[in-house]
Amino acid sequence: MLVRVGGVPEHFNLPWLLAIEDGLFSHIGINVEWVDFPGGTGAIMRALEAGEIDMATPLTEGAVTAIANGNPSQLLQTWVDSPLLWGVFVASGSQIRAIAELAHKGSSPRRFAISRFGSGSELMSRVLAQDLGWHLTDENWVVVGGLDGALEALPAGDADVFLWSKTMTQPHVDDGTFERIDVVSTPWPSFSVVATEAFLADNSGVAETLTEIASVRAGALVIDDSAAAMVAERYKLKVDDALEWLEQVRFTRSGAPLDPEMVSGVQDRMRSAGRIG
Numbered sequence: 001m002l003v004r005v006g007g008v009p010e011h012f013n014l015p016w017l018l019a020i021e022d023g024l025f026s027h028i029g030i031n032v033e034w035v036d037f038p039g040g041t042g043a044i045m046r047a048l049e050a051g052e053i054d055m056a057t058p059l060t061e062g063a064v065t066a067i068a069n070g071n072p073s074q075l076l077q078t079w080v081d082s083p084l085l086w087g088v089f090v091a092s093g094s095q096i097r098a099i100a101e102l103a104h105k106g107s108s109p110r111r112f113a114i115s116r117f118g119s120g121s122e123l124m125s126r127v128l129a130q131d132l133g134w135h136l137t138d139e140n141w142v143v144v145g146g147l148d149g150a151l152e153a154l155p156a157g158d159a160d161v162f163l164w165s166k167t168m169t170q171p172h173v174d175d176g177t178f179e180r181i182d183v184v185s186t187p188w189p190s191f192s193v194v195a196t197e198a199f200l201a202d203n204s205g206v207a208e209t210l211t212e213i214a215s216v217r218a219g220a221l222v223i224d225d226s227a228a229a230m231v232a233e234r235y236k237l238k239v240d241d242a243l244e245w246l247e248q249v250r251f252t253r254s255g256a257p258l259d260p261e262m263v264s265g266v267q268d269r270m271r272s273a274g275r276i277g
Helices: 011-021 042-048 060-069 120-131 147-156 166-174 195-224 227-234 238-248 260-272
Strands: 002-007 031-036 073-080 085-091 113-116 140-143 161-166 176-184 191-196
Touching: 002 011, 002 191, 002 195, 011 227, 031 113, 042 060, 042 073, 042 191, 060 073, 060 120, 060 191, 060 260, 073 195, 085 147, 085 166, 113 120, 113 147, 120 161, 120 176, 120 260, 140 191, 147 161, 147 166, 161 166, 166 176, 176 260, 191 195, 191 227, 195 227
Parallel strands: 002 031, 113 140, 113 161
Antiparallel strands: 073 191, 085 161, 085 176
8 A cells, every 4th residue: 555645854754754764664564655845834735635645744834724724634633742943044144133123124024935825934924923013915925935945035135034944944054044033933733744535534544553653753763862863964964953953852642632722723823814714
C-alpha cells in the first residue's frame, strides 16, 4: 500500500524521514512516500485538496483555516505540541530596528513577504498585525513562494519584512542576508497531522498507525545524544542551534487526542483576523 505524506523540508518532520529510512513503515507493509513542500502550509493544503497527497503535517493555523474554508481534509491530532518560534526578519542594513517600526513606510504600509496566501507566513503576519492594532490591505502582501523567494525579495527591496521559523532561518542571519528584529510565538501547538477525507474513508486505521509510528520515532529522536549533530548536518545548522531547538521542541505523544478547545481557539483567532468567514 502506498501512502503519500507531505510537509515542509524542516527538522520538525525528521522523525517521518527517519521512520521511512529505518523501514518502520515498510515493516508493516506500507510504503510511505514523503513529499517536500518548501512553499509551506498553503501549498500543502492545496495538494491535499487536489488529492496529490494523502496525509500531511501542516502548520496548525493553516490547517484549521483551510478546513474551515472547505478543504476536504480532517485534523487528526497535533504533531508538535510546542509553539513555533517565528523570527521577524528584515534585510540586512534595513533601517527597521523593531516591530513597532513596521507600521508605516513613509505614507505607505509595510509590505510582508509571504510564501502564499493560507501559509503560516501570511497567517502569523495577520496575528502580529492584529496584536498591534494594525489594519492590513492588499498592498501589504508580496507573494514570494517560500524562504528562497524571501531571500531575494527583502534584499532587493521588493518587500520589507518576513516571518519564518527562527531556527531554520538562522543561517541567513549568520551570513548577513537577514536581520532578526524580534521573535513571536504561536499561541497554539505548531504543527498538526491532517489527512484527506477520501483517504480516511477507507484508511482511518492506517493514518492512525502511521502517525503513531512517527510519534514514537520522534520521542526517540529527542533523547538521542547524536540528534543535534544529525539535525545540524541535515538542515545546515550550527550544532548549538540544533541543540537549542531539540531542547525547546515537544512532539505530541503517541495517541494523544485532539483538543477541541485548541481548535476552537485557532478558529476564533483566524475568524477575527478575517481568514475564516
